Amino acid sequence: MSGRRITYRTADGVRIPGTWRHAFIRNGSYFLTDLFIYADGLIDCWGLVTLEEFEEKLRTGWVATTLPDGAEASAHNLASWKFSEARSWLTPELVLAEVRDTIDQLNQRADSTGRCLAAVDVFLADRTEENRVAAQTAFLAIPTSQRRYALGDMDSKDWPLRVLVAGPGGRTYLPVDPPVSQESYNRAIEYFEERTRWNTEHDSRVAADEPATPYAPAVHLHHSYPNKPVADPGHHGLRNNYPAPITVEDVVYPSVAHAYWALSVTRPEVRSAIAAAATAAAAGELAAKTARREGWDHIRLTVMTSLLRAKYDQHPELAQILLATGNSTLIYDDVNSAFWGDNGGCGRNWTGRLLELVRSDLHVRHCGDPGL
Missing domain, CATH: 1.10.357.40 (YbiA-like)
Structure with a gap:
């Protein structure tokens, strides 16, 4: 998750927007550093690589998601230590999925969350089993670290989504969740109907003090x-x-x-x-x-x-x-x-x-x- 960190690199006189996130790079020992991700799909992990090459860096452990006990690490000459009972919530697959989403966001196109919500809208408009399965597939394509943020609702988190796409009698991706009851499913439907009404009202509001076009050409x-x-x-x-x-x-x-x-x-x-x-x-x-x-x-x-x-x-x-x-x-x-x-x-x-x-x-x- 890169948040609002903004950077860029210059290629052939053109500024390529980017962002960054923390990562461990394993080059003998482990180094806590910054991973730079750019809108053109290049990633700087101590050298610019394509997305496919980055996937290989993850597979080989150059960009590390496993932190073994006793391994030596340092952070930009600020400190050094050895791992002891280190826990990582990341996997190569999860990092790759998050980076793919980041590239989509930098290009202002729908990321996995946007594609999921679009599929949910299709299902709500036409509640066939085929559309529900498509929405469920799109939901499960969101990196697990990002699913709770998909609705932008930190009270309900992703509960309405995981219940809606599972359907009555279905199971969510969380093992602790019981089978979805009809009552829970109906509540999820009501949640999305209310969300649609709120979004429609919000989109129709006219800002009191903003131009119709946010950015005129510089x-x-x-x-x-x-x-x-x-x-x-x-x-x-x-x-x-x-x-x-x-x-x-x-x-x-x-x-x-x-x-x-x-x-x-x-x-x-x-x-x-x-x-x-x-x-x-x-x-x-x-x-x-x-x-x-x-x-x-x-x-x-x-x-x-x-x-x-x-x-x-x-x-x-x-x-x-x-x-x-x-x-x-x-x-x-x-x-x-x-x-x-x-x-x-x-x-x-x-x-x-x-x-x-x-x-x-x-x-x-x-x-x-x-x-x-």
């Missing part, structure tokens, strides 16, 4: 080095180094970047030199040669927000370009800063986030809401 504001304004700059016009002069406290700066770097220093002569720099890059180089204002790291977000608002207030044509990005996430690259840029997912993307804030301000003005 807009990537790639690096660009414009020398002069153009008639139709497109998304390049949203870059901080785009030559769109702004006036701040009666001083005209050639771009947001010029103004940002000028305001980051205290010496008036350096500010003037930065404001007169031929390019935004040159402005940054001048700023780097002198000390920042005291507390600059605490106020720079406010300064940048003010400068972005000034830019789009003073350049309506650029404001229209920003508004045209709708609700898209704005991904801003900055080769010089992991604070301001997204930089391939490694940065904090503050410029992109502040542009989204300014965009929201512009939408409010466009709507003409007097209450704000």
